[in-house]
Amino acid sequence: MTSDVRRIDVDYLARVEGEGEMHVKVVDGKIEDVYFGIFEPPRFYEAFMEGRPFSEAPDITARICGICPVAYQMSSVHAMEYAFGASVGGQLRTLRRLLYCGEWIESHVLHMFLLHAPDFLGYESAVHMAADHKDVVELGLRLKKAGNAIVTLVGGREIHPINVKVGGFYKVPTKKELLTLVPELEWSRDAAIETIRLVAGFNFPKVEQDFEFVSLSHPLEYPFNEGRIVSNKGLDIAVSEWNDFFLEEHVERSNALHSRIRERGAYHVGPLARYALNFEKLTESARDIALEVGLGPVELNPFKSIIVRGVETLYAIEEALRIIDQYEEPASPAVELNIHAGVGHGASEAPRGMLYHRYELDSNGRILKAQIVPPTAQNQLTIEDDLMVVLEDSLEMPDDELTWVLEQSIRNYDPCISCATHFLKLNIERITTE
Amino acid sequence: MALPKLAVYKFASCDGCQLSLLDVEDHLLDIASVVHIANFPEASREVVEGPYDLTLVEGSITTPHDAERIHEIRRQSKYLVTIGACATAGGIQALRNWKDTDLFASTVYAHPEYLDTLHTSTPIKNHVEVNFELRGCPIDKMALVEVVAAFVQGRRPNIPEYSVCVECKRKGTPCVMVSQGTPCLGPVTQAGCGALCPSYNRGCYGCFGPMESPNTDMLAAAWQRLGVSHRELVDAFRGFNAYAEPFRIASDHHEALAVAQGE
Structure with missing residues (x-):
């Protein structure tokens, strides 16, 4: 018996944040193994935070990810406030939502235009794409800037904002300052609608999966900072119950811990999950445009996540405009904290999906134990399932096309491998025995 | 005349400093018109082979593999600039330098034996010659534009050193x-x-x-x-x-x- 071995190696997955590895093995046309591995050098955040003061958590954990630092800041401050029994409401809570709107806009637009759209249009990068579609790239860059402007004004700077603290902010903006954002956000609302129509016109591989979608759910609003953790398969728990229902496993192929729902397995966090579980909470115009371009209230094709990112971008712009319109400067930039020993849990919706933090604190508010579960770690198993489904449908493709569509299906998740932990090698092995 | 070739490499880091290159929304296409973005995996699938005229390095050295990789990058680079606190000082992950890394690993991971990591996080200059260091956690994006502009114009970047x-x-x-x-x-x-x-x-x-x-x-x-x-x-x-x-x-x-x- 002889084996005909067909192999494709891509040493580095491009247009993702960080580096990882994928290995595919096909024997006699049958998929034998698919794995998505992460080899980011571990940085040991959870270990070196032990002994640090609670107040440093938003600044330190922001450095886990340069793309979604606000998410880390939000999950950490909520966890600390939970531990201290503090409640941050009113305009301070609303300002946090505004800051998050800014991060969703800049992160989603970065991914749609600079990382993902080049796949659909067949370009190596947005810079290559700009040669033929300069107006599209410029639209994206301007829209992204509108998101960054919110983060910069409320947070101090777009990467690793300095204004977030446990209990609120160091300084709150004036109404007049926020109003300066309005004209560009009004332009952005139209630009987002144009973007949704544009990306909805792309060609999508016909791939669907029976996902277990997991996201936060809040009775009144599309989720950013608060809510219960729910799924489309019956999960409905408080954030503090995370460890009772989810399990993190360390497997050899990955420096990121894999998450699964106990006794069920893989699940899906991120835009598709939030959208499916919170469709009714979107603004009317976001719902209307979603249906107009052909999305259902639940979308099961991971390649269409780019459209959902557009819908969420529109939502974030309209929410930002609403917040600015109703804003009144709060009397104090932060609430008082009663520091004591305790355990705190926080979950918020990073652009890529739910981000869970848990801290144990001593009586001086120093961290005894930290646990951080980033969205990409949670999506690892689902990404592998997707690769399997895409492979089954695409085995007849030549290697270069197959490689590209597999990369694209990983990029559907906008994976932040730096968050999850770095080195994406793509390795397709085809063996034919005769 | 061929444009100078730019490469961007990542070591242990958060991606934020290299992201600054994509965050200069008003200047991104201008930068792409004065340097050839030849190897920047976060932004492009295309990899044009070295040597490179200007190399930006983000992140610190924390694994045996990375301690080797930086030497190959140096050999491929005419002018090497480190960007950010990780690359210039070892980053927040250098807190391990005061602790027992084996204990760290077992705090976070169930199977520390799967990991291949050094006991220290060190800046790039501890491993290879560095031509310029741009500080910050994160770097200031306009300072990065200045570094690229100064390189293209053949002058030293105008970056403050006062407090x-x-x-x-x-x-x-x-x-x-x-x-x-x-x-x-x-x-x-x-x-x-x-x-x-x-x-x-x-x-x-x-x-x-x-x-x-x-x-x-x-x-x-x-x-x-x-x-x-x-x-x-x-x-x-x-x-x-x-x-x-x-x-x-x-x-x-x-x-x-x-x-x-x-x-």
Whole structure:
């Protein structure tokens, strides 16, 4: 018996944040193994935070990810406030939502235009794409800037904002300052609608999966900072119950811990999950445009996540405009904290999906134990399932096309491998025995 | 004439500094018109082979593999610039340099034997010659544009080396230490952020690392007059530039004092 071995190696997955590895093995046309591995050098955040003061958590954990630092800041401050029994409401809570709107806009637009759209249009990068579609790239860059402007004004700077603290902010903006954002956000609302129509016109591989979608759910609003953790398969728990229902496993192929729902397995966090579980909470115009371009209230094709990112971008712009319109400067930039020993849990919706933090604190508010579960770690198993489904449908493709569509299906998740932990090698092995 | 070739490499880091290159929305396409973005995996699938004229390196060296990889990158690079606190000082992950990494690994991971990691996180300059260092956690994106522009124009980048205090004075921000009694690392920290934190009513926490010849003793004495303990001084110096020499020495000094005084 002889084996005909067909192999494709891509040493580095491009247009993702960080580096990882994928290995595919096909024997006699049958998929034998698919794995998505992460080899980011571990940085040991959870270990070196032990002994640090609670107040440093938003600044330190922001450095886990340069793309979604606000998410880390939000999950950490909520966890600390939970531990201290503090409640941050009113305009301070609303300002946090505004800051998050800014991060969703800049992160989603970065991914749609600079990382993902080049796949659909067949370009190596947005810079290559700009040669033929300069107006599209410029639209994206301007829209992204509108998101960054919110983060910069409320947070101090777009990467690793300095204004977030446990209990609120160091300084709150004036109404007049926020109003300066309005004209560009009004332009952005139209630009987002144009973007949704544009990306909805792309060609999508016909791939669907029976996902277990997991996201936060809040009775009144599309989720950013608060809510219960729910799924489309019956999960409905408080954030503090995370460890009772989810399990993190360390497997050899990955420096990121894999998450699964106990006794069920893989699940899906991120835009598709939030959208499916919170469709009714979107603004009317976001719902209307979603249906107009052909999305259902639940979308099961991971390649269409780019459209959902557009819908969420529109939502974030309209929410930002609403917040600015109703804003009144709060009397104090932060609430008082009663520091004591305790355990705190926080979950918020990073652009890529739910981000869970848990801290144990001593009586001086120093961290005894930290646990951080980033969205990409949670999506690892689902990404592998997707690769399997895409492979089954695409085995007849030549290697270069197959490689590209597999990369694209990983990029559907906008994976932040730096968050999850770095080195994406793509390795397709085809063996034919005769 | 062929454009100079730009490469961007990542080591242990958060991606934020290289992201700054995509965050210069108004200048991204301009930059792409003066340098050939030849190898930048975060932005492009295309990899044009080296050697490269300008190489930007983000992140610190934390694994045996990366300690080898940086030498190959140096061989491929004519002018190598490190960007950010991780690449210039080892980053926040350099906190492991004071701890037992094996213990760290077992705190986070169930199977530390799957990991291949060094006991230290070190800056790039500890491994290869570096032509220019751009500080910051994160770097300032317009400073990155200046580095690229200066390279294209064949001059040294115009990057300040004075302290954050100078930036506060220029902005007219009242000193938070003097007016509010808020501990601030500004007097020993290099400028570059635009003195952001004091303008948001908080003390500088040292993102840009130690300025040229910082007087950390005087600063520590001023903090102690505000009621700050040695242990809290250790926390302050052991931040995002913990392993930069002046901050390292200061934190070790106050740690010894904290232990001696039973804090």
